[in-house]
Amino acid sequence: MKKICRRLLSIVLVLCMLSCFAPLTAEAKDKYHTTVHTLKQKTWVTVKGVQFPDNYEAEYHVYKMSVPAGGYVRLYINVNKAVKAHLRPALYKKVVQNKIFFNTDRLIEFSQVTTTHYVSLEKGDYYFYAAEGTKVKWDFQKMPHPNNYCKAKAAVQPSGKNKVLYFDYGYEHAQWFKVTLSKEQRISAFINALDNAYEPGMLILNNKLRMVKTSRIENYGAITLRTGLLPKGTYYIRVSRSDNYFEDESDTLDDGRIYSFTWKKY
Incomplete structure (x- = not known):
């Protein structure tokens, strides 16, 4: 009888331990999430920034620009004045998960005062992130290679x-x-x-x-x-x-x- 009671007690303890640790493991896994949106040329988009849904501690919304070769980018940014002092708009070269997104390495930071920005980028994908409410638009200016080199x-x-x-x-x-x-x-x-x-x-x-x-x-x-x-x-x-x-x-x-x-x- 004592052996049966000990086994039952052991099972109860194991179940209690599993029920305690399982939520902690899920919370750590889903703490931060980054959602990538496509940012099309010549289209104004209102940035969602960071949001706090029930299934994540923080969800970051970033906007992907696919830049071709042979020209430069014009980036138009209208910052949300209510939050402009807290976060400067920036471009990033890669997306990270399970981290605070805006703490990763920034490629370029932009002034919160100037609305039109000229940027030279090599061909590739770039990711724009800014505070919620920021409006952004971009276009690509194709430029011929000059031959007036002498x-x-x-x-x-x-x-x-x-x-x-x-x-x-x-x-x-x-x-x-x-x-x-x-x-x-x-x-x-x-x-x-x-x-x-x-x-x-x-x-x-x-x-x-x-x-x-x-x-x-x-x-x-x-x-x-x-x-x-x-x-x-x-x-x-x-x-x-x-x-x-x-x-x-x-x-x-x-x-x-x-x-x-x-x-x-x-």
Whole structure:
């Protein structure tokens, strides 16, 4: 009789232990979950952010962008002002499960003040995450590979016309532009890094590739060059990712890839 009672007591203890530990195991397994949504081009989406359903402690909603090669991304972000101080919108290269999502490595963080962002990304999938209520839209700008990589192949761009210059991956060489003055005139050139990078390199050269004396104004990724009165003739504007004149190509991560460029004669 004592043996039977001991066996019954052992069974009861084992069942109690299983009933205690089973919920703990399930809770640890389903603590955090990441749900991936597809973010289509040219479509506004309202971000769900993090939610707290019954079956998870936290569920993170991220938005996948499939970026092709040969161009840059324009990302439009309208931050929910009620939560903008707590979390900056960001792009991630991978999705993680069973972790707090926004604590993983961010690829790019975005300003909460600026609404339009220019981003250079290699071909692949990227994941956008932001606070609940943030509105996001993106599009891809296909860009041809430029061939104006030297004086002999310098491009002709009309005076006063703005142009977006893109330095694609593997095509980091400097870009050249030809300027013809039919009389004595001055040249001014302006370039601005759209992807919030460091100041690029920009020079104005004469036909013998000697640097023309200029005044220079720098302002947070933007450069303005102005010459004095120049004799008629042919001149060149050389634009590069690096501010090092002797470096024809640059693959440095800190150097920008997307620039707004314009020049004029007067």
